[in-house]
Amino acid sequence: MILRAVLLAGALLGGGLISIEAAHAVDKAKSKAEEPKSKARTTQKAPPVAKKGPPVAKKGPPVAKKSATKTVAHRDKGAAMAKSARVAKSSNAAPQAAKKRYTSDARKHRNANRVFAGDVDPWQEPSNLAVHSGSALVVAQDGGETLYEKNATTVVPIASITKVMTAMVVLDSMPNLQESITITDEDVDYLKGSRSRLQVGTVMTREMALLLALMSSENRAAHALGRHYPGGLAAFVAAMNRKAASLGMARTHFEDPTGLTSNNVSTARDLARMVAAAHRYPLIREFSTTSGATAEVKGRELEYHNTNQLVKSPTWEIGLSKTGYIQEAGKCLVMQARVADRPVVIVLLDSAGKQTRIGDANRIKRWMESAGASGKQPTPA
Structure with a gap:
């Protein structure tokens, strides 16, 4: 309107009048000229709409927060489970600590020195030494000093420990060791049904036969030795009982040369006497500690190995060894060995676990060596 007034004024001042139509044309041109500015103003009003966007965007975080809460819950659950595992692990701390005492020892001789969670401090008194066999005895080889004993006078089946006596009686008869003997059906074990590769x-x-009986505890070989004794098997068993009596084994009795019968019984103390006596036989020492040998059986060569894994251990100095097992006797082991620079006889009877007798032997050895290293002798039980 201001522009229109100006134009009218200018026209009047210029000496001429402008028509009404011309004025309308000017207004129309003005409207078209102002239209872009209106659109521009409309476009400029868009930001308020854009400003409404953030509230919508702000609704997103709660969703993300819910997911984060779930993640935290999972993390908390995982932490709880880890804590539970740590608690469970801590409950085994005591046996694990005991096991670690001999970790370095076990790394050096893993096969020979089995480590058990029940191992104890080797400086403790013998009465507290963790020997798990039912009967046990450790004595000086000369029979004078008892270093450790547990149920040493209890009469129990002795299984193939019997074969040590079998070997002594065979050698006492001064036989021809190169003479051939034959395995027959009489030597087959029909009592326990034990297997043999000697057909x-x-x-x-x-x-x-003597080597296989002592080293591999071959039952048919031991039975054949007794059967080929002068006077036969009955005479041989009688000689076994006489030999036991002569050694002062008052609570010992034999009924066969193999130990398959549970009627072959003795005590740990009687067997210590037998082992000390058998150690005086060079062939028994040699054969019982041989780690392995090859035997020709009907044209085939068969490999045999010692039933006592400790004879292969570089940490043991074993002069005589014999193992035994039947269900009634459990696992058994007798040895003459030099431990802590002392010759001793170790007898372990009625062991339940597969490696219990080996573990007991290693525990006794560590106990004696530790006592010697500390400058004191193991206290007699």
Whole structure:
């Protein structure tokens, strides 16, 4: 309107009048000229709409927060489970601590020195030494000093420990060790049904039969040795009982040369006497500690190994060894060995676990060595 007034005034001042139509044309041109500015103003009003966007965007975080809460819950659950595992692990701390006492020892001789969670401090008194066999005895080889004992006078089946007596009686008869003997059906174990690779009809020297009986606890070989004794098997068993009596084994009785019968019984103390006596036989020392040998059986060569894994251990100095097992006797082990620079006899009877007798032997050895290293002798039980 101001522009229109100006134009009218200018026209009047210029000496001429402008028509009404011309004025309308000017207004129309003005409207078109102002239209872009209006649109521009409309466009400029868009930001308020854009400003409404953030509230919508702000609704997003609660959703994300819910997810984060779930993640935290999972993390908390995981932490709880880890804590539970740590609590469970801590409940085993005591046996694990005991096990770690001998970790370095176990790394050096893993096969020979089995470590058990029940191991105890080797400086403790013998009465507290963790020997798990039912009967046990550790004595000086000369029979004078008892270093440790547990149920040492209890009469129990002795299984194949019997074969040590079998070997002494065979050698006492001064036989021809190169003479051939034959495995027959009489030597087959029909009592326990134990297996043997010595087939009926196998022929071998008496010496080989003695080696297999002592090293691998071969039952048919031991039975054949007794059966080929002068006077036969009955005479042989009688000689075994006479020999036991002569050694002062008052609570010992034998009924066969193998130990398959549970009627072969003795005590840990009686067996210590037997082991000390058998150690005086060079062939028994040699054969019982041989780690392995090859025997020819009906044209085939068969490998045999010692039933006592400790004879292969560089940490043991074993002069005589014999293992035994039947269900009634449990796992058994007798040894003459030099431990802490002392010759001793170790007897372990009625062991329940597969490696219990080996673990007991290693515990006794560590106890004696630790006492010697500390400058004192193990206190007699």
